[in-house]
Amino acid sequence: MSTLQVSRLGALNTDSGGILLSDRIQQVQEPPGPLGGGAGQNPGVNRLSAYDGVVIPNLRLNVINRGDPAAGDALVELRTFDQVHYYQTAGAVLNLRTSVVPNAIYEFTYTSSGGAANIDFVLNPNGASYSNEFRDQYYYTVGGGGFSRTDQTLSTIYFDHLAGGTGVSPMGTFRFTTGPTNKYYTYKGSDNENLVFGYGRWTNNSRTWDFVGQLNFNGDNKRCWIRRIG
Amino acid sequence: MTTLKVTNLQTSAGVSNIAINANTGEVTLPNGLEPIINDRSNLNAAGYGRAYTDELGPPLMNFNEVHYYETPGASLLLYTRMLRDAFYEFTYTSSGGAENTDFVLYPNGLTYGGQFQAVYRATQGSNGSFDEANQTLNHFYFDHQFGGDGNNSMGQMIMYTGNGTGADKMCFYFGADDGTNVSYGFNRWTNDSVEWTWVGLLTFNGDNKRCWIRRLG
Numbered sequence: 534m535s536t537l538q539v540s541r542l543g544a545l546n547t548d549s550g551g552i553l554l555s556d557r558i559q560q561v562q563e564p565p566g567p568l569g570g571g572a573g574q575n576p577g578v579n580r581l582s583a584y585d586g587v588v589i590p591n592l593r594l595n596v597i598n599r600g601d602p603a604a605g606d607a608l609v610e611l612r613t614f615d616q617v618h619y620y621q622t623a624g625a626v627l628n629l630r631t632s633v634v635p636n637a638i639y640e641f642t643y644t645s646s647g648g649a650a651n652i653d654f655v656l657n658p659n660g661a662s663y664s665n666e667f668r669d670q671y672y673y674t675v676g677g678g679g680f681s682r683t684d685q686t687l688s689t690i691y692f693d694h695l696a697g698g699t700g701v702s703p704m705g706t707f708r709f710t711t712g713p714t715n716k717y718y719t720y721k722g723s724d725n726e727n728l729v730f731g732y733g734r735w736t737n738n739s740r741t742w743d744f745v746g747q748l749n750f751n752g753d754n755k756r757c758w759i760r761r762i763g
Numbered sequence: 764m765t766t767l768k769v770t771n772l773q774t775s776a777g778v779s780n781i782a783i784n785a786n787t788g789e790v791t792l793p794n795g796l797e798p799i800i801n802d803r804s805n806l807n808a809a810g811y812g813r814a815y816t817d818e819l820g821p822p823l824m825n826f827n828e829v830h831y832y833e834t835p836g837a838s839l840l841l842y843t844r845m846l847r848d849a850f851y852e853f854t855y856t857s858s859g860g861a862e863n864t865d866f867v868l869y870p871n872g873l874t875y876g877g878q879f880q881a882v883y884r885a886t887q888g889s890n891g892s893f894d895e896a897n898q899t900l901n902h903f904y905f906d907h908q909f910g911g912d913g914n915n916s917m918g919q920m921i922m923y924t925g926n927g928t929g930a931d932k933m934c935f936y937f938g939a940d941d942g943t944n945v946s947y948g949f950n951r952w953t954n955d956s957v958e959w960t961w962v963g964l965l966t967f968n969g970d971n972k973r974c975w976i977r978r979l980g
Contacts, residue, residue, distance in 0.1 A: 614977070636973075638975050670941070672891045672945055673891070679891070680893060682889070682890055684943055715915070718917070719919070719937065719939060721937070731939075732939030734941060763829050
């Protein structure tokens with residue numbers, strides 16, 4: 534049994550089950566313990582985050598281990614904003630079999646350790662290539678603090694960390710909007726030698742972005758965390 | 764004070780596996796529920812100078828909720844109420860319309876003379892070099908390029924609302940467009956006595972703006 538003292542309860546979204554809480558909610562009837570419950574104290578109040586009288590329910594992140602799916606394995610949708618799809622492989626190729634919906638934003642962060650040097654970030658959306666449909670521009674360091682720029686129209690989403698053959702152990706964040714017409718993305722990545730900022734567009738507005746795609750570039754032991762953010 | 768004893772919650776569709784942790788009070792939503800997207804696109808927004816009204820509605824009250832805005836035009840009123848001492852983020856896109864993306868946000872839909880210190884670096888022209896800009900203005904501002912081109916922009920802004928007693932309001936921005944431009948910057952709202960009560964008005968070149976706002980912390 535949990536008892537909540539509620540001075541004002543906001544709306545319960547009857548479709549999603551989401552709860553909009555308003556004002557302060559204090560948990561009571563908590564057993565006395567180190568964190569509260571003694572005489573003269575307000576038991577349990579520190580268990581919830583409170584700012585200006587507003588409490589944010591401490592929803593737990595729900596990390597779903599999708600492993601290392603094959604190219605034809607089932608697609609799975611992210612159904613809440615606090616749900617994460619986690620992928621991992623010992624190799625260099627990682628199929629991100631997370632389905633995406635129109636008019637939304639997704640973001641993933643990846644890491645890679647070991648394997649071949651020269652990090653040229655490649656994402657094949659929907660696991661396919663589309664000739665000359667991706668217009669990418671990016672800015673990358675080339676030794677020292679200076680940046681160079683590259684503009685390319687390719688069949689994949691592509692951001693070179695360095696216009697050369699070095700660099701290992703990358704980490705990067707890729708954020709994209711799914712259209713349904715205009716589809717945009719930004720990229721921030723780095724490795725042990727280089728730094729890159731990128732932006733691009735999938736210029737064929739009639740395409741549908743069905744699932745995230747396939748990561749396929751140098752560097753083994755890829756890990757990837759995907760979430761929906763809008 | 765009303766006391767509400769809660770042991771079970773369910774939606775109108777009969778979904779009842781919404782857990783309440785009896786020890787911590789945490790509420791856990793089950794898998795399979797849709798994200799909470801509050802479409803705020805249909806507000807009858809007056810734009811610049813809009814005063815705080817009840818139309819702001821509730822703030823973003825949990826991390827599983829997003830406010831979504833869209834307009835076919837260039838100006839977009841982000842009518843999301845914000846709380847003190849909190850972090851928010853929005854991502855926007857824009858397609859078509861006039862060129863030259865100079866990101867502008869009027870917080871609270873207003874200008875405040877000389878209260879915004881911008882520090883940002885933006886690329887310039889055909890090479891990869893970043894140019895420096897340090898400006899004091901009456902609103903949040905990040906130029907994507909110190910010139911007149913660039914369209915189809917996408918950007919991300921992380922906002923801290925300050926605590927009113929020394930922890931300044933500030934933001935961090937990363938944006939780009941197809942004019943071969945990218946901008947990376949920081950901006951501080953220097954007047955601690957002004958509350959950042961709602962996100963504000965986005966108004967700069969580029970039509971068909973879309974914006975997703977969420978609370979980060």
